[in-house]
Structures are given as structure tokens and as C-alpha cells.
Amino acid sequence: MNKFKSTYSKIILISFFSVLFIIVPFANSIYTDDVYPEKITSDLAFYEVNTCSISLVEFITKNVNVIFQDHYKIVFNNYSSIRCFGRITGIDQINHKFYISIGTNVFINIFFQSFIWLSLISLFKKDRLLVLRRREALSIILSALLFTIYIFVESRYYAKNIYLFDLELVKSYQYLFVYLLFINFLIYCIFEPRKYIFAYLVPYLFIVTTIFSGLNFSLLSMLFLTYGILTILSNRNLIKFLIYISPIVLIWSYQALSLNYYLDPDKIRGFITNSYNFSSVLFTSFYFIIFLIGALELVKTVISKVNYYYLSLHSMLASSLIFILGYLASSNPAFNFFFYYFFGLPKYPTDNSNILTSNQWGEIVSWRGIYPSAESLGELAALSIILFFLFGYENKSINKSNIYIYTLVPLSLFTLYLSNNRTAFLMLVICFMLKLSKELKISYQKKFLYLFLLLTLIILTIGYSNILNVFNSFSTQLTDFAVKYSSDFEESSSVKYIEKINQSESRLPFWVVALSQFAFLINRSEIWAVFFARYNPDAFTLLFGSGPLNLSKHYSEVNIISYKLVSNAEMGFLLPHSSYLVGLIYFGLFGLTLIFTIWSYKILKLKKTNYNLYIVNLFLLINLIKSDSLLYIPSFIFFLLLIMDNQKYTSSRSYE
Amino acid sequence: MINSIVSNLFSTTDELCGAEPSGFIDVEIGSDPNFIFVPDSSYVSRNLYDSENNTVIVNSYLECKHYVDGGWDILNQQLNESFFHNALYIFSLLGLLTSFIILKYLKNE
Numbered sequence: 125m126n127k128f129k130s131t132y133s134k135i136i137l138i139s140f141f142s143v144l145f146i147i148v149p150f151a152n153s154i155y156t157d158d159v160y161p162e163k164i165t166s167d168l169a170f171y172e173v174n175t176c177s178i179s180l181v182e183f184i185t186k187n188v189n190v191i192f193q194d195h196y197k198i199v200f201n202n203y204s205s206i207r208c209f210g211r212i213t214g215i216d217q218i219n220h221k222f223y224i225s226i227g228t229n230v231f232i233n234i235f236f237q238s239f240i241w242l243s244l245i246s247l248f249k250k251d252r253l254l255v256l257r258r259r260e261a262l263s264i265i266l267s268a269l270l271f272t273i274y275i276f277v278e279s280r281y282y283a284k285n286i287y288l289f290d291l292e293l294v295k296s297y298q299y300l301f302v303y304l305l306f307i308n309f310l311i312y313c314i315f316e317p318r319k320y321i322f323a324y325l326v327p328y329l330f331i332v333t334t335i336f337s338g339l340n341f342s343l344l345s346m347l348f349l350t351y352g353i354l355t356i357l358s359n360r361n362l363i364k365f366l367i368y369i370s371p372i373v374l375i376w377s378y379q380a381l382s383l384n385y386y387l388d389p390d391k392i393r394g395f396i397t398n399s400y401n402f403s404s405v406l407f408t409s410f411y412f413i414i415f416l417i418g419a420l421e422l423v424k425t426v427i428s429k430v431n432y433y434y435l436s437l438h439s440m441l442a443s444s445l446i447f448i449l450g451y452l453a454s455s456n457p458a459f460n461f462f463f464y465y466f467f468g469l470p471k472y473p474t475d476n477s478n479i480l481t482s483n484q485w486g487e488i489v490s491w492r493g494i495y496p497s498a499e500s501l502g503e504l505a506a507l508s509i510i511l512f513f514l515f516g517y518e519n520k521s522i523n524k525s526n527i528y529i530y531t532l533v534p535l536s537l538f539t540l541y542l543s544n545n546r547t548a549f550l551m552l553v554i555c556f557m558l559k560l561s562k563e564l565k566i567s568y569q570k571k572f573l574y575l576f577l578l579l580t581l582i583i584l585t586i587g588y589s590n591i592l593n594v595f596n597s598f599s600t601q602l603t604d605f606a607v608k609y610s611s612d613f614e615e616s617s618s619v620k621y622i623e624k625i626n627q628s629e630s631r632l633p634f635w636v637v638a639l640s641q642f643a644f645l646i647n648r649s650e651i652w653a654v655f656f657a658r659y660n661p662d663a664f665t666l667l668f669g670s671g672p673l674n675l676s677k678h679y680s681e682v683n684i685i686s687y688k689l690v691s692n693a694e695m696g697f698l699l700p701h702s703s704y705l706v707g708l709i710y711f712g713l714f715g716l717t718l719i720f721t722i723w724s725y726k727i728l729k730l731k732k733t734n735y736n737l738y739i740v741n742l743f744l745l746i747n748l749i750k751s752d753s754l755l756y757i758p759s760f761i762f763f764l765l766l767i768m769d770n771q772k773y774t775s776s777r778s779y780e
Numbered sequence: 781m782i783n784s785i786v787s788n789l790f791s792t793t794d795e796l797c798g799a800e801p802s803g804f805i806d807v808e809i810g811s812d813p814n815f816i817f818v819p820d821s822s823y824v825s826r827n828l829y830d831s832e833n834n835t836v837i838v839n840s841y842l843e844c845k846h847y848v849d850g851g852w853d854i855l856n857q858q859l860n861e862s863f864f865h866n867a868l869y870i871f872s873l874l875g876l877l878t879s880f881i882i883l884k885y886l887k888n889e
Contacts, residue, residue: 205860205861205864206860206861206864206865206868207860207861207864231865231868235868254883256883287861288858288861289861289865293795295795299865299868299869302869302872302873302876303868303869303872305872305876306872306873306875306876309876309879310875310879313879313883
């Protein structure tokens with residue numbers, strides 16, 4: 125009875141604070157003035173005159189239809205004064221759609237969003253006592269300092285987002301440092317005693333990404349940086365590593381000397397830098413290394429206690445929630461607005477409520493829900509089902525599990541279907557087959573039958589006519605497209621190379637044809653061609669890359685044609701759609717080969733020690749060929765969690 | 781109040797006019813109507829406002845200092861924003877201090 129009472133009071137308390145957090149800031153207004161909201165019509169003169177006077181809550185009480193009619197879109201205006209937070213800063217009408225702009229402020233966002241996310245984390249029980257020695261305090265201070273420098277380095281981006289805050293004054297950075305120090309301190313104090321939950325929180329990062337609105341970093345990156353610095357301070361080998369890696373970082377930075385390229389981060393905000401210049405490359409390279417050290421350290425701390433079966437359930441729940449919340453957000457402007465803000469998403473959730481739309485060729489159009497990438501969402505759904513199958517297979521508790529678990533499987537499968545990630549689906553089937561053939565010790569005849577079924581599935585997925593086309597003119601589609609995408613006056617070194625081999629040899633080299641055929645089969649000819657039309661490395665950049673988290677040079681150095689050749693649509697911000705190509709930009713051929721070799725070696729070792737994780741790693745290794753998931757923090761951390769071999773670390777107990 | 785506490789921590793002239801140039805000699809201008817301010821080519825011009833939002837562009841540190849001493853300031857909106865920033869600054873400092881004291885107390889417990 126007492127337990128029931130305490131749960132009941134907890135729910136009331138949480139509901140009360142949730143309402144307080146969600147409603148109150150957006151009710152910020154002067155209620156004693158003479159300005160009262162008006163019904164929204166095509167005559168928007170009232171809202172043009174009375175900017176920053178009416179709160180969102182006031183506005184909605186007069187215009188309830190804005191909540192559920194999809195020809196309204198509520199958007200944020202981060203370049204707004206603190207006083208204007210939560211108030212209407214303007215309404216525009218474009219065709220039949222009304223855009224209602226709500227004032228938000230970057231500094232208030234840092235505090236407000238942090239408080240919400242930290243309140244959620246604080247609901248979990250503490251596992252240990254908080255220890256705050258000098259080393260921890262120093263890490264928190266240094267981490268806050270690094271983020272202050274980060275804002276300085278990216279001041280070109282923040283000039284558009286920060287209202288009346290002079291980023292050329294030292295005093296401004298003093299203010300920023302104190303704000304970030306306070307938030308960082310709270311993050312560490314609240315998270316550290318509960319860090320055991322980290323592994324099971326990772327799938328939910330796909331929902332609550334924790335990227336601050338208007339900023340190019342997240343609460344998660346602040347956490348990782350603090351842990352990264354803490355790990356470095358406690359480990360002399362890591363300090364030596366940083367010293368050894370410095371020459372390459374300096375060369376990366378030197379390459380950017382006197383250049384200043386800029387890239388709007390768009391949907392990859394939070395895990396990319398938007399400037400390419402000496403200071404930005406120097407800073408971001410070290411930032412990435414410390415981030416990685418921090419993330420690896422946290423993963424290492426919790427990995428031994430992870431129960432993968434429970435992780436699979438959390439992952440399936442997360443992917444199902446992305447579908448459910450995405451559907452809500454797509455048809456409801458208010459949900460769309462609040463989900464973006466309170467979940468810290470890099471991009472607004474989709475507003476396409478027709479989840480089963482097809483294009484002119486009858487193919488299903490991918491649907492991304494609240495997540496910025498449909499492809500990565502598909503990966504999460506497929507991975508969660510694979511984990512459930514692999515680890516549920518061995519887990520006896522599956523027999524006791526209730527119906528709720530079995531509803532998650534079809535929901536995750538449906539999410540995978542909506543994402544239209546066919547590679548993930550194919551890999552899901554292959555992973556099932558691998559596990560079954562290992563466990564059931566099936567005969568050769570049955571193996572042959574499996575192989576036949578698999579080949580049929582591959583042919584169906586790729587399309588029979590496409591397979592035949594590989595052997596004709598389509599075999600060079602990648603290189604042909606790359607040349608066509610180039611502007612007449614500006615060619616990348618890759619395109620120059622392609623033209624050179626086209627002219628000098630009667631036959632294209634085998635690897636070029638093989639790459640082109642492979643790209644055609646997996647429907648990447650055009651996207652990778654766009655990549656090569658832009659990819660303009662010199663010898664050093666080809667070998668060692670241009671530094672991590674930086675795509676500005678790639679997107680700004682060489683201009684290509686601005687529309688797609690096949691569909692004639694606007695090019696927009698088209699990512700390379702391959703994590704290996706992103707790796708090539710970041711670390712060059714040498715770095716990419718090194719990472720690939722180490723990972724392949726680890727996978728081969730896993731085959732003997734941990735077959736289930738071997739299958740999962742195989743899925744990742746192949747899927748990343750055609751997906752750029754590593755550009756998104758949630759996918760990056762989730763994959764990191766699955767790459768680590770949990771059996772290497774001693775386990776005391778597992779958390780459910 | 782918060783505004784004035786924090787403003788006193790930093791020199792307003794420095795805040796509005798930038799750092800004092802090396803070798804700067806302060807000239808007593810008083811209310812001499814014939815005084816001519818010589819523009820400083822190395823100085824980035826700034827806008828200052830009075831209480832009625834009238835604008836003046838200053839082209840040297842001396843000119844800027846003269847106007848700031850005479851009550852010219854930044855825009856009202858900017859003053860508003862500064863007030864909120866000062867409040868956030870104090871809030872963060874107090875928050876840090878309080879959290880630290882609580883942690884110390886809990887440790888001793």
C-alpha cells in the first residue's frame with residue numbers, strides 16, 4: 125500500500141513539474157497590457173505590429189485549431205531577446221501554410237533544456253556516492269572552458285543565433301564560461317552517481333538527442349568531454365597519445381591555414397563543425413579525440429554489466445516510440461514544435477503524415493518519424509530485432525516475458541519497413557540465418573536451400589532488371605555521373621582523375637568498374653557520384669584526411685551543379701550516404717584502412733569468443749557502407765556500445 | 781540592482797569603448813564647443829545612444845569615453861539583454877556556490 129502511495133505521489137509530482145516545465149515558459153507575457161491575441165487569418169497585420177507581446181499559450185487559447193491543423197507550423201526563432209522567450213515574434217503565410225515564429229534564446233535554451241533532461245536523469249536511483257575531488261573539479265572546469273572556446277571558434281555560426289551578445293568581447297566569453305560551468309557541474313553531479321543506466325539510455329538518445337536549440341553541441345557532448353578530460357588526467361599513456369597525435373592534428377590545421385569555408389550543419393547539427401579554418405580544425409580535432417576517449421570510457425565502465433537482451437527491449441521500445449511520436453508530430457503542429465524543443469532534436473520531426481506513400485516507380489518513400497535520418501532509424505529497428513533474436517534466444521526469461529514484448533517486435537519491423545532501409549532488412553535476414561545455422565547445426569541440403577532463398581531475396585530487393593543492367597552501360601554509371609555533376613569551370617581532383625583514366629586507357633581499371641557496379645546495385649550511383657564530384661583531395665588529404673567532424677571543405681571547395689540529374693530536383697544538403705566515405709574525408713585512406721583493419725581483426729576474434737556480437741558487428745560493418753549513421757551522435761554511441769566486447773571486462777552483476 | 785552590482789565589477793567605458801589604447805592621454809574637454817575629435821584609424825567605430833535613442837558614431841577612444849562619461853550608452857534593448865545576462869550570471873554563480881556547499885555538507889554527513 126505504502127509502495128503504491130509513493131509511486132502515486134511520484135507520478136503526481138512528475139506530472140506537475142512536467143506541466144510546469146512545458147507550459148510556464150511558453151506562457152511568458154505581460155498580462156496587464158492592452159494587447160490581446162487575435163484569431164489568425166490571412167490578414168497578419170496585427171501580429172506584424174505586436175511582435176514579442178503575446179505568449180504561445182495566450183495565442184493558442186485564441187487559436188486552438190493551430191494545435192491540430194497541419195497547415196500551421198510552429199517554428200523557433202533563436203535570434204530573439206531573452207524577454208521574448210516563448211512569445212510570438214512573427215507570423216508568415218507562404219501559400220496555404222502559416223509559419224508561427226516563437227521567440228527563444230540560446231542562453232535560456234541551455235538552462236531550460238538542461239534542467240528538463242537532468243530532471244529526467246535524476247528520476248533514476250543512485251548507484252554510488254558522488255566523489256568530487258580536485259581532478260573531477262578540474263575536468264568540469266576544463267570541459268566548460270573547451271565549450272566556451274568552441275563557441276569562439278564557431279562565432280560565424282553563432283552570430284546568426286545569439287541576440288545582442290557581442291562575441292568579439294572577452295567579457296562575453298566570461299559570461300558564457302560561467303553559464304557552461306554551472307550546467308556542466310550539474311550534469312556531472314547528477315549523472316555520475318547514476319552512470320550505470322548509461323547503456324540502457326543509449327537507445328533513447330535516438331528520441332531525446334539532447335542537442336541544445338540554436339547551439340552546435342549537446343548535453344551528451346558536454347558529459348563525454350568531462351569524462352574524456354577526467355580519463356586523460358588519470359592516465360599518463362593518454363597524455364602521451366595526445367602528444368603523439370599532435371603532429372597530424374597540426375598538419376590538418378596547417379592545411380586549413382588562410383582558408384575559411386562554412387557549412388550550415390542542418391540535420392547533423394551537434395556532431396559536426398561548421399567552419400573550416402586553422403583554429404576550427406585544430407580545436408575540433410582535439411575535441412573529437414577527447415569526446416571519443418570520454419565516450420569509450422563510459423561505455424567501458426558500463427559494458428560488463430549490460431544485459432543485451434534488456435538492451436534489445438529498450439532499443440525496440442525506442443524505435444517503436446520514434447514511429448509513434450513521429451506519427452503524432454507529423455499530423456500535429458504543436459507536438460512537432462514541442463518534440464523538437466524538448467527532445468533536443470537536430471531537425472524538426474517530419475510533417476509527412478502519409479506514412480505509406482510511394483513514388484512514381486511504386487517504391488515506398490522512406491519515412492523518418494522524429495529522427496533526422498530514415499536510414500539510421502531503419503538500422504536501429506533492425507539492430508534491435510537482431511539483438512532480441514540473438515540474446516533472447518539464449519535468455520530464459522524470454523519465456524516469462526509478457527505480451528508487451530511481442531508487440532514491440534512487429535512495431536519495430538514496421539518502423540524498419542517505413543524507413544525503407546532495404547540493406548538493413550537484408551542484413552537482418554542474413555543475421556538470422558547465421559545464428560540459426562550455428563545453433564541448429566543444419567545439414568548441407570538445408571544450408572543450400574537457405575542460400576537459394578537468400579539469393580532470391582537479394583534479387584527481389586535489388587530488382588531483376590537492375591542486376592542485368594550491371595553488365596551493360598550502367599557499370600560505369602558512377603564515374604559518368606561524377607563527370608556530369610561537375611561544373612564546367614571547376615573540377616575536383618577526383619573527377620580530373622576519372623577523366624584522365626577515361627582518356628588514357630581503353631578499359632577502366634577493375635576497381636573503378638567494381639566500385640561503380642557495386643554502387644549501382646545498392647542504389648548509390650548518383651549519391652556517390654555527387655561525392656566524387658566534390659571530393660578534391662591533394663596527396664596528403666587523400667592519405668590522412670582533413671580532420672574529424674569537418675565537412676565544410678568538402679561541401680564548399682568545389683562547386684557542382686545545383687540539381688539532381690535523375691529527378692531534376694534541387695540538390696539540397698545531400699550527405700555522402702556512406703560512413704566509409706565520411707571516414708575518407710575525416711581520416712584519409714591511411715586512417716580509414718587502419719580503423720577498418722583493427723575492426724575486422726576484432727570481428728574475427730569475436731567469431732571465436734562471442735558469436736552473437738560477431739553477427740552484430742558484421743551487420744554494422746556491411747550496413748555502414750551505404751549509410752552515414754556515424755554522422756549522428758545517437759547512432760555513433762549505440763554502435764560504440766555494440767562494438768565493444770563485453771566479455772573482455774569483468775562483470776559483477778547485470779542491471780535490468 | 782543586479783545590473784548595477786555587476787556593472788560596477790567592470791568598467792563601463794571599457795565595456796562600451798573597448799580597451800584603453802596604450803599611451804592614451806586623457807584630455808580635459810569640458811564643454812568646449814570648439815573641440816575637434818581626431819578620428820583614430822585603428823579604432824573600430826561604434827554607435828552610442830542617449831535616453832531618447834538618438835545615435836552618435838564615435839571614431840576614437842577619447843570621443844567614445846567623452847560621450848560615455850556624458851551619459852551616452854547602448855540601446856535600450858541591449859540594456860535589457862544585459863540585465864538578463866547579468867541576472868543569469870549571478871544565478872549561475874550562486875547556483876555553483878550553493879551546489880558546492882550542499883556537496884560539502886553531504887560529504888561531512
